[in-house]
Amino acid sequence: MAIDRLLRFIATHERVFERIDDSYGHVQDVYHQAIAELGQLTPKLEEEIGLLPERIVEALGDSSHGYLVDVAHEVVDHQPKEVLRKWDADLAVLQQEQEAKDAKSKDRYVFSNASQYRDIRQLIAHVLGDLDGLIALEEKKHPNLQDTIGMAEHLLEAGRAQEAFGWVRREKTGGLKYVSASDLADGMMPQEATSSERVSLEARILEAIGEKDAAQTLRWSAFETSLNAGTLREYIAALPDFEEFSALDRAFALVLASKHIYRALAFLVEWPRLDLAAKLVIERRNEWDGGQYYMLPPVADALQHDHPLAAVVLYRALLNDILSRTRSKAYPHAARYLKKLDALAASSDAEATTVSGICSHTYYSAGLQKSHGRKSGFWALVKRN
Known part of the structure; x- marks a missing residue:
């Protein structure tokens, strides 16, 4: 009875979402909580367990928000195998009918x-x-919708490495793209969201089929392109004893010489x-x-204690x-940065004596007064701090 009521509640989500703006996801969280509660109740079913798949499809079979699959995720592990096999057969019929209708x-x-x-x-096949x-x-599925990484992972775990290699190498177009703050600062194009995951898996598959040198070549090549710390760690972990020191020296030299300075900085931090x-x-x-105010402040904060001049x-x-841009709304941040510079003046000036081209704090402050002395809003905040 409790599960029936939860299913009835979950089934209201489409009508509710048509009438509200849930930009913050607060209402959606309530539905997710109900789905989780349903999953916790499922193991308590006894002779009614065989009725659950039919009840779920009846309540959510026409849902367009994916909650049908979410509910299945919660209950599928608790179903007897004979119930799962019947559910799969019923779903196969529904799928065939729907696909014929779509056509x-x-x-x-x-x-x-x-x-x-x-x-x-x-899900049922996996269980x-x-x-x-x-x-x-x-x-x-359409090639662009296939979970090539997931299939390759399953095959590798099953000891079918050759088949896994075929899946991980399948090319896809479209899909989710990702760009990090550092890549955005460097003007890089978005990349496949799972690119580093794909490299990691492909390298493990290569090792499984005895191509250890090819796996290491792939990892290093991917690191040269991406400066991804996780990829380098996997490369280092696969090296013979005592070779990691020279490899790290080579990696750090590559990073310091990179033309993508923000990506290099993110890696080193x-x-x-x-x-x-x-x-x-x-x-x-x-x-x-x-x-690049979304990236540089935390780096400067991390450097200020031991490396004041860089900060x-x-x-x-x-x-x-x-x-210089007269960004008045950011003047509070500017006043805070000047306060940081005042606090770092003594240590940074001492370090600056060994580096040409970086003026003292006194000289820099005088330049600010000369160039931006009329920005009264900024200087009022400086005095207040």
Whole structure:
């Protein structure tokens, strides 16, 4: 009875979402909580367990928000195998009927639940250990919708490395793209969201089929292109004993020489090698764009204690950008950066004596007064702080 009530509640989501703006996801969270509660109740069913799949499809079979699959995720592990096999057969019929109906439709954007039926059938195949059935369903998807990484992972775990290699190498177009803050700052194009995951998996598959050198070549090549810290860690972990030191030296030299300075800086902070991050900041001191305010402040904060001069270079870049563009809404940040510069003055000035081209704090402050003395809003905040 409790499960019936939860299903009835979950089924209201489409009508509710048509009438509200849930931009923050608060209402959606309530439905997710109900789905989780349903999953917790399922193991308590006894003779009624065989009725659950039919009740779920009856309540949510026409859902367009994916909650049918979400509910299936919660309950499928608790179903007896005979119930799962019957559910799969019933869903196969529903899927076939829906696909036949879709084929006759002239509406280009018609809603279809066939994909949800197929997704649940794949969940069932996974629970039943039917890897061939899982893959057969995946093969029927459009190539751009196939989970090539997931299929390769399943095959590798099953010891079918050659087949896994074929899946991980399948090319896809479209799909989710991703661009990090550092790549955006470097003007890089968005890349496949799973690119690093794909490289990692492909390298493991190569090792499984005895191509260890090819796996390492792939990892290093991917690192040269991406400067991804996780990829380098996997490369280092696969090296023979005592070879990691020379490999790290080579990697850090590559990073410091990279033309993608923001990607290089992000790598050195993540590794972490703050000493090399400071070196990069100082060596490329005239290239930092203070408009990259979503990336540079946390780096400057991380450097300020042990590498004050590098922090000063970044704080100055941020401050200069705000004042030169007269970004009055950012004046509170600018005042905070100047306060940071005041606090770092003694230590950064001492370090600056060994580096040419970086003026003292006194000289820099005088330049601010000369160039931006009329920005009264900024200077009022400075006095207040």
